[in-house]
Structures are given as C-alpha cells and as structure tokens.
Amino acid sequence: MSRRRTLVVTAVPAERDAVTLATGAPPDPFTLPAGLTLHRGPAWDAVAVGVGPAAAAAGTATVLAVAPGRYDLVVAAGIGGGFAPVAAVGDAVVGSALVAADLGAEGPDGFIDLAELGFGQVSHRPPAELAEAVADATGAVLGPVLTVATATGTAERAAALAARHPGAAAEAMEGHGVATAAAAHRLAVLEVRTVSNPVGPRDRAAWRIPAALQALTDAFAALGPAVETWRQKHHEEADTP
Ligand SMILES: O=C(O)c1cccc(C(=O)CC[C@H]2O[C@@H](n3cnc4c(=O)[nH]cnc43)[C@H](O)[C@@H]2O)c1
Numbered sequence: 290m291s292r293r294r295t296l297v298v299t300a301v302p303a304e305r306d307a308v309t310l311a312t313g314a315p316p317d318p319f320t321l322p323a324g325l326t327l328h329r330g331p332a333w334d335a336v337a338v339g340v341g342p343a344a345a346a347a348g349t350a351t352v353l354a355v356a357p358g359r360y361d362l363v364v365a366a367g368i369g370g371g372f373a374p375v376a377a378v379g380d381a382v383v384g385s386a387l388v389a390a391d392l393g394a395e396g397p398d399g400f401i402d403l404a405e406l407g408f409g410q411v412s413h414r415p416p417a418e419l420a421e422a423v424a425d426a427t428g429a430v431l432g433p434v435l436t437v438a439t440a441t442g443t444a445e446r447a448a449a450l451a452a453r454h455p456g457a458a459a460e461a462m463e464g465h466g467v468a469t470a471a472a473a474h475r476l477a478v479l480e481v482r483t484v485s486n487p488v489g490p491r492d493r494a495a496w497r498i499p500a501a502l503q504a505l506t507d508a509f510a511a512l513g514p515a516v517e518t519w520r521q522k523h524h525e526e527a528d529t530p
Pocket residue numbers: 300301303304339340341367368369370371437439440441460461462463485486487488498
C-alpha cells in the first residue's frame with residue numbers, strides 16, 4: 290500500500306504559511322504549472338491558489354493532475370467570516386458540509402441553488418468521522434461552511450444566508466471550488482477555517498487577521514493525529530477484499 294498525503298489549499302500565501310508553520314519544518318518549495326508553488330512538508334503539502342471558488346477549483350485541479358496518486362485528502366483552509374452566535378472571532382470551524390451558497394439564480398420567490406436548477410452538486414460532505422475527529426482535536430465548531438463568490442457585507446444578507454443554511458458556522462470563498470476539484474479526482478475533502486471577522490456589515494478594519502492566522506497555525510498543529518487515524522482506517526477498509 291502506498292503512503293498517501295494531505296494537500297492543503299489556501300487562498301493567499303499568508304494562510305499557506307500559517308498552515309506550514311504548524312509543522313515546525315521549513316517549506317520545501319516546488320514549482321508547478323500555472324504559476325503555483327507547492328510547499329512540501331513532513332505532514333502535508335500546502336499551496337496558495339488565489340481568492341474565490343474559480344481560482345480554488347483551477348488551482349486544486351492543477352495540483353491533483355500533476356501529482357496523481359500522491360494525495361488521499363484535500364483540505365480547504367484559511368481565514369473566514371463567522372456566523373453569530375455559532376462561531377466567534379478567533380474560533381476554529383470544521384465544515385460538516387462545503388456549500389455553494391450563492392451559485393444559482395434569482396427567482397420571483399428568492400434564490401434558486403444549483404441543485405434545484407438541475408446543474409450539479411451544491412454541497413460536498415467530508416467523511417463524517419474525519420470531520421468530527423478534527424473538530425474534537427482542534428476544539429473547533431463543526432457546522433456547514435458556506436462558499437460565496439461575493440463576501441457578505443450587510444446584516445440582511447447574513448440573515449438570509451443563516452436562514453437558508455441553518456447552523457451555518459462560517460463563510461469563505463474557496464471551499465466549494467476545492468471540493469469540486471477533489472470530487473473530480475474521487476478524493477476526500479475537508480474544510481478548516483479560523484474566524485477573522487463576523488459575517489455581516491462590512492468593516493474590513495475590524496478583521497482580526499493576525500489572530501485568525503495564529504488560530505490557523507494552532508488548529509493545524511493539533512489535527513495531525515486525527516487525520517492519521519482516519520487515513521489508517523480508510524486504507525484498511527479500502528484494502529479489505
Ligand atoms: O491582508 C492580509 O494580511 C491577509 C492575510 C490573510 C488573508 C487575507 C485575506 O483577505 C484572505 C481573503 C480570504 O478570506 C476569506 N474570508 C475572510 N473573511 C471572509 C468573509 O467574511 N466572507 C468571505 N470570505 C472571507 C476568504 O476565503 C478569502 O479568500 C488577508
């Protein structure tokens with residue numbers, strides 16, 4: 290049985306570096322096509338692919354295509370907005386589902402999502418055991434993480450998203466794109482976010498980015514054993530005739 294690895298996908302280099310810092314090892318950069326640089330590490334590889342679901346899907350698919358068989362798990366990671374009262378600034382969130390929350394159409398009775406339109410999967414789920422174990426290990430809130438192409442900037446939109454997705458914990462801009470690429474390669478996906486700001490009226494000056502990046506490092510420093518336990522079990526099951 291070959292030993293497979295985790296690919297961690299972030300939007301920006303600061304998030305990638307926060308994840309890499311958790312291993313304590315210096316990054317080992319490797320140049321990929323499409324202007325991407327893979328930071329290979331002892332516990333996982335990390336790559337920054339750009340902001341938004343399209344960049345996330347394109348970047349993740351590129352890495353997976355050039356390294357077939359290297360990974361068994363893809364983790365979308367970074368900072369995000371937290372839905373009050375489920376997740377507060379500084380909290381970690383593990384996605385119970387990675388949901389495309391603004392991909393669809395407007396209709397006379399409101400938003401119609403991609404699945405209702407008959408065009409594809411609106412939500413990807415991580416292996417439940419893995420998500421629960423990682424949430425336990427990191428002290429994270431476990432709940433749906435919404436992927437949006439436009440970051441929420443009003444209380445009205447925050448309320449509409451929370452009503453449409455009960456229990457939504459966080460909002461970010463890449464998870465569903467990462468999950469779409471992982472699913473195309475039949476790989477498991479997970480999303481780990483740390484909250485830099487509340488989802489609601491836009492106040493960029495109030496984003497607590499250094500604290501959220503530190504929380505991201507802390508979360509990745511804690512999640513290794515949970516991933517390894519899942520990996521071992523997952524491969525045992527796959528190898529059972
Ligand atoms: O300026 C910096 O130093 C810096 C460091 C790390 C990350 C950033 C970003 O601006 C990352 C953008 C990234 O953040 C996610 N995000 C964060 N809050 C929200 C939100 O309320 N709604 C949607 N997305 C959010 C998102 O995934 C972006 O990719 C800056």
